[in-house]
Amino acid sequence: MNKWTTFITDYKNYLRIERGLAANSIENYVYDVYKLSDYLEVNGIDVSPLKVTEEIIQQFIYQSAAELNASSRARLISGLKSFFNFLLFEEYRNTTPMELIEVPKIGRKLPDILSTEEIDRLIGAIDLSKPEGERNRAMLETLYSCGLRVSELINLKISDLFFEEGFIKVTGKGSKQRFVPIGGTTQKIINGYCNTIRNHIAVQKGHEDTLFLNRRGKGLTRAMVFTIIKNLAKHINLNKTISPHTLRHSFATHLLENGADLRSIQLMMGHESITTTEIYMHLDRTFLSNIISAYHPRK
Incomplete structure (x- = not known):
């Protein structure tokens, strides 16, 4: 529909x-608008974004609900709200x-985390006799010690290291962009990988500054990092479904357990809203009890 x-x-x-x-975020935002546009076209409803009514939107959401769970329906409504707010903003x-139109209430799923012992076992299972072993250890240490997203890890540059x-x-x-503290142990492991492994890889053009490389001298994909972690979890018989994000969640949770404040964790993780960071408050009720005992006047 033009x-x-x-x-x-x-x-x-x-x-x-x-x-x-x-670009990826933009496509996610407009996906739901395209769905509405396609719905109107398929059903022969000739109406522009300027004239579409609440009744038409309600009917579209109602028909879509049959194939969407509450979370997907909430995202659909949120995406459409953003589009029509844009039209409102631009007058x-x-x-x-x-x-x-109300967004359905959905329970917020608490992220899976690993204990420090489980993280030690996971990293300890890496075969350091293989060239990729040093790289994998450096990657997992960086994910956990800096709380990175997997996309942030694979796009990390040598020029981004201010050791x-x-x-x-x-x-x-x-x-x-944000600056994240990195500990001496992780620095040492990254330097070890760079000096003993990366320096001997024939780096492909365009990847000269990429920190973590595959055997062909190119950057790693998200899927490769997922596979590495899942294989390690399987190797140590870890009965949890984990991903690179699990190490990020564990980073935040362990900081909170050891006394870090939410604002600092928010800045390190790059959360736009403190509300996103607050989910970690639900993970350790013992920690919250200790805070009351230590700081409340009626303890």
Whole structure:
């Protein structure tokens, strides 16, 4: 529908220029708008984004609900709200058809975490006799000690390492950069990998500054890091479903357990909202009890 395409293109430009979102994030935002546009076309409803009504949106959501769980339905409604708020902001519309449409309440799933002993076992299972072993150990140590997302890990550059200052520069969601502290042990392991393994790899053009390389001298993919961690978990008979994100969750939880404040954890993890960081408050009720005992006047 051409009348939708124009507004979707404007919306994409807004997300890219005004919001500074990355290409993948932009596609996720507009996916739900395309679904609505396709629904209208299939059902012969000839209406532009400027004229679509709440009743039409309700019918679309109702028909979509049959194939969506509560979480996906909430994301669908959230995506449409963002689009129509954009039209409102740009004064294409005076009202939004999403105003009275409620997002379904969904339980917030607590992330899986590993104990420090389980992390030690996982890293200890790496075969250091193989060249990729040193790399894998450096990657897992970095994931856990710095709380990185897997995309941040694979895009880490040698020029992002500021070891003398005790920091690494991380490029997160929306190309936002932050500095994260890195401990001496992890620095030593990364230097060991660089000096004994990476220096002997024939680096492909365009990857000269990439820190973690595969055997062909190119950067690793997300899927490769997932596979490495899952194979290690299987090797030590770890009866948990884990991923690179599990190490990130464990990083935050262990910091909280040892007395770090939420604001510091938020900055290190690159969370835009403190609300995202607050989920870790639910993971260790013993820690919360200790906080009350230590600091409340009626302890």
